[in-house]
Amino acid sequence: MTRLHRGERVVLATHNAGKLREFDMLLAPLGIEVVSAGSLGLAEPEETGDSFAANAILKAEAAVAATGLPALADDSGVSVAGLGGAPGIYSARWAGPGKDFAIAMRRVRDELAGRFGSFERADRRGAFIACLAIVRPGGERATFEGRCDGTLVWPPRGEGGFGYDPMFVPDGDDRTFGEMTAAEKKAFSHRARALAVLKQACLSAG
Numbered sequence: 001m002t003r004l005h006r007g008e009r010v011v012l013a014t015h016n017a018g019k020l021r022e023f024d025m026l027l028a029p030l031g032i033e034v035v036s037a038g039s040l041g042l043a044e045p046e047e048t049g050d051s052f053a054a055n056a057i058l059k060a061e062a063a064v065a066a067t068g069l070p071a072l073a074d075d076s077g078v079s080v081a082g083l084g085g086a087p088g089i090y091s092a093r094w095a096g097p098g099k100d101f102a103i104a105m106r107r108v109r110d111e112l113a114g115r116f117g118s119f120e121r122a123d124r125r126g127a128f129i130a131c132l133a134i135v136r137p138g139g140e141r142a143t144f145e146g147r148c149d150g151t152l153v154w155p156p157r158g159e160g161g162f163g164y165d166p167m168f169v170p171d172g173d174d175r176t177f178g179e180m181t182a183a184e185k186k187a188f189s190h191r192a193r194a195l196a197v198l199k200q201a202c203l204s205a206g
Contacts (some may be wrong), residue, residue, distance in 0.1 A: 002134050002142040003202045006031035006176040013037045013063040013073035015044055015058070016161030021193075025182060026195050034072075042066050051107065052076065052089055053143045057132035064135050075193060076130035078164045082112050082123035091164065102156075105167050109154050123153070124152040126168060132198055142202060148196030161185060 012023050015038035024034050037044070037059075045062040049055035055075035063071035077091030087094045087108070094104040109119050116122035128148045135141040137186065149171050156166030158178025166178030170188040177185050186192045 001044075002019050002071075002136055002140040004030075004134065004198075007033075009033045009035060009040075009069060011035055011037060011063040011067050011069045011071040013042075013059040013071050015095060016162070017170060019074065019113065022182065022189070022191060023074075023195075025186070026192060030199065037063050037066075040067065047075070047089070047092075049075070049089070052068055052129060052131035052134065052145070055089060056131045056143060057135065060133045060141070064137055069134045070134065073133050073135075074130050074194070075133075076190065078108075078168065079127050079129055080108060080112070080114055081125040083108070086111075088121035088129075101163050105156055105164060108152065108164070108167070112152075126150055126152050128164075128168065128190040130176065130194045130195045133190070134198065134202060142198075142199065144194045144197040145192040146192065146197065148188050148193065150188040 010032055012020060012034045014020060014036055020036045027034050042063060045058055047058065049058050052075040056073045060071040060073035077088050078086045078087050094107050095101045098102050110188045112122035112124065113119045130146045132144045133141060151169050152167050153169055153176060154167060156178060157167050157176045160180060161177045166176050169176050
């Protein structure tokens with residue numbers, strides 16, 4: 001069984017500052033030191049996988065190869081029912097080379113409006129999905145998935161979070177992720193749910 005150990009140093013295979021803050025908040029209570037691939041100057045591998053799990057493993061394996069440390073990677077995105085599950089694994093790419101998620105959110109709105117006649121009449125059910133991958137030197141690996149269902153809204157609301165957060169209202173609340181504090185979002189977070197599964201399966205006290 002692939003495990004994480006308290007006191008261990010783990011590379012988080014991301015250059016996304018928002019993800020780093022979120023994972024640091026989630027992992028610090030577990031006694032795990034997180035260092036990002038971005039702070040180590042690692043290159044971002046091309047995401048050529050055909051699923052969230054495949055892309056997460058690809059990123060973690062690249063970080064292990066570059067550092068010799070255990071690595072944790074996530075691949076995540078929003079799946080929209082009215083768009084047949086898109087953008088899905090292409091969620092970041094919809095933001096363009098500048099990673100401008102205002103562009104990505106407008107594209108979601110426009111494509112839903114194009115399919116249904118208007119955004120308001122569209123099937124706006126969505127889900128944030130996160131897949132976490134742990135890879136250790138030597139090749140041990142495991143993946144864990146978390147999901148948060150909700151509804152898309154327009155216009156976007158709130159300045160918090162990142163990515164598509166300002167247009168996503170999770171089931172069980174009437175605020176977008178962008179209107180929540182980090183602690184409030186954690187109660188719904190797809191990453192937090194994936195990490196809870198990882199923690200149960202892989203966290204070692206030793």
